[in-house]
Amino acid sequence: MIPMSGFGPSDYSAMALSVKVALTATLLSLPFGFAVAYLMTFNKFRGKIVLDGIVNLPLTLPPVVIGYLLLLLLGRNGWIGRTLLQPLGIEVIFTWKAAVIATAVVGFPLMVRSIRIGMETIDRGLIQASRTLGAGRLDTVTTVILPLSLRGIIAGSVLMFARGLGEFGATIIVAGNIPGVTQTIPLAIYEYASSPGGDVMAMALCGISITLSGIVLIFHEWIGRRMDRAG
Amino acid sequence: MKLRMEIQKRFGAFHLDANFEIEGDRIGIFGPSGSGKSTLVGILAGLHSPDEGVIDIDGTTIFDSREDIHVAVPERRIGMVFQHHHLFPHLSVKRNLLYGYRRCPAENRRIKPENLISALEIGHLLDRRVAHLSGGERQRIAIGRALLSNPRLLIMDEPLSGLDDNLKLKIIHSLKSACDTFRIPYLFISHSQIETRIMTDRVLTVEKGRVTGQMTGEELARSRMKDHIAGYVNLLKLRHVRTIHGMSVYRWGDRQLYISPGDDHPETIFELSSAEIILCKRHPDAISARNLLYCRVTDIFETGGRLGIELTCGKERLIVEIVRKAAEDLGIRKGIKIYAVIKATAFRRLR
Numbered sequence: 001m002i003p004m005s006g007f008g009p010s011d012y013s014a015m016a017l018s019v020k021v022a023l024t025a026t027l028l029s030l031p032f033g034f035a036v037a038y039l040m041t042f043n044k045f046r047g048k049i050v051l052d053g054i055v056n057l058p059l060t061l062p063p064v065v066i067g068y069l070l071l072l073l074l075g076r077n078g079w080i081g082r083t084l085l086q087p088l089g090i091e092v093i094f095t096w097k098a099a100v101i102a103t104a105v106v107g108f109p110l111m112v113r114s115i116r117i118g119m120e121t122i123d124r125g126l127i128q129a130s131r132t133l134g135a136g137r138l139d140t141v142t143t144v145i146l147p148l149s150l151r152g153i154i155a156g157s158v159l160m161f162a163r164g165l166g167e168f169g170a171t172i173i174v175a176g177n178i179p180g181v182t183q184t185i186p187l188a189i190y191e192y193a194s195s196p197g198g199d200v201m202a203m204a205l206c207g208i209s210i211t212l213s214g215i216v217l218i219f220h221e222w223i224g225r226r227m228d229r230a231g
Numbered sequence: 232m233k234l235r236m237e238i239q240k241r242f243g244a245f246h247l248d249a250n251f252e253i254e255g256d257r258i259g260i261f262g263p264s265g266s267g268k269s270t271l272v273g274i275l276a277g278l279h280s281p282d283e284g285v286i287d288i289d290g291t292t293i294f295d296s297r298e299d300i301h302v303a304v305p306e307r308r309i310g311m312v313f314q315h316h317h318l319f320p321h322l323s324v325k326r327n328l329l330y331g332y333r334r335c336p337a338e339n340r341r342i343k344p345e346n347l348i349s350a351l352e353i354g355h356l357l358d359r360r361v362a363h364l365s366g367g368e369r370q371r372i373a374i375g376r377a378l379l380s381n382p383r384l385l386i387m388d389e390p391l392s393g394l395d396d397n398l399k400l401k402i403i404h405s406l407k408s409a410c411d412t413f414r415i416p417y418l419f420i421s422h423s424q425i426e427t428r429i430m431t432d433r434v435l436t437v438e439k440g441r442v443t444g445q446m447t448g449e450e451l452a453r454s455r456m457k458d459h460i461a462g463y464v465n466l467l468k469l470r471h472v473r474t475i476h477g478m479s480v481y482r483w484g485d486r487q488l489y490i491s492p493g494d495d496h497p498e499t500i501f502e503l504s505s506a507e508i509i510l511c512k513r514h515p516d517a518i519s520a521r522n523l524l525y526c527r528v529t530d531i532f533e534t535g536g537r538l539g540i541e542l543t544c545g546k547e548r549l550i551v552e553i554v555r556k557a558a559e560d561l562g563i564r565k566g567i568k569i570y571a572v573i574k575a576t577a578f579r580r581l582r
Contacts, residue, residue, distance in 0.1 A: 125317040128278050131304040132311040133331030133380045143330075147321045 022164030025103035037115035063169030102170035107160035118152015232416035238284030259431030277304035310382030331380025457535025463505035489521035
């Protein structure tokens, strides 16, 4: 049995932060993921291969590399940090916002891929039909493409959320491992595992992690069945 | 409706080069599969862009590459019924039907949903989902959906392929009567000569990416005689009179025809191949064939080394195909009267 009573405030905060970071990263990425997937599925343009490569790069890069690149980009001397964040007085590095950005970048290709798979199954004839029936481009996107790629959107969001719950490499570099501030479940497990006598707590948090992942998968299955029933 | 297209389009090795002007409300586009019919109408609807050219409908330019005019698909108001219906699977039948209607500006809404629903007899399907419809029902809903968008022109791209023969005629009937009732001009695309002749008054023929001609349905049938296995296909619209000795008796103009097997449907279209009719100079006394028609020869024309003979029986016409030697032996010439002999089993029912 997992000693629930053994969890301290920083453990509970790690659990809440994990969910908060993964959820925020997923919700923030959703419109961009949909737009990129739409662009890649339904449009022919120069540089499509390059965009495809950039979107998918985080899948093959070690998360630590992504974290380091983000640190260089968002840090005080980084290109975005110096020109955009500092003048606006926004502090990102070593805050939970950095964890969200790291999670979003790492999970983004998974989301785009799932939505694309959903979009590619849409019969082009349906899109043509909607246009000849008087629908403008945006109208077709909202009334035909969006509902028909909903399965892909849900699968992509679930996948990204689940991936976000487990994000470690990029997060630790760009957000650090500050209990109560940027420490998520994987970072807490890492800390317990590397401290003497922390095995039990590490195991307990592993249990929480497994439970959360299980809930996510069950939710995905449930929503899939509901959609099947609705036809 | 007056349509002018002068367009060029290249797709890899395929080159579409269409240059025509046509007027009429029931226009056919006829040609073999892969000849470019669908591409041509796709360009007209705005689904594909031509490389260059001009498209005018009723004097309005909807595409002109030189003037940089490219009217967007929704603004063209050209409806389409596709070969594979393309109904929205996530919407009910009712919402499919109203999809175009809701997007049509109020001043253009001439066709009312309730009138069309009763004309197409689809009222009982409204709450169903598309997945639960049969092939014929789907096509009727697709026709209704396109008509309810109140287009100025309706394109029907092989809407009957994939349906069985019994259904085809039913759908043809719905299509024709709905377009006539609501006065929507249409372009009917098909590789079936029979469908094209039933549905249209004027036909554009398309071959290998080129519009090769413009003709009536009758001219189309004659031009296709030498390629068609049945020669000329006579289409006879017959009214059932009675059933006798296992045969159905039909009225054809002022004559009667015995057909086996027939049916008791009040009105039926039958196909009769020009090669199935025998000509006889004198009245044959005893003969197994059940139909003997005394007709006048009104036209003689060449068809692939044989002769096509047009016979007029009262107000009706029949085309018969015979070899030149037979015509010589019978002394066939315009104006003479002759017997046409047709077996009761020579007819093929379309419905």
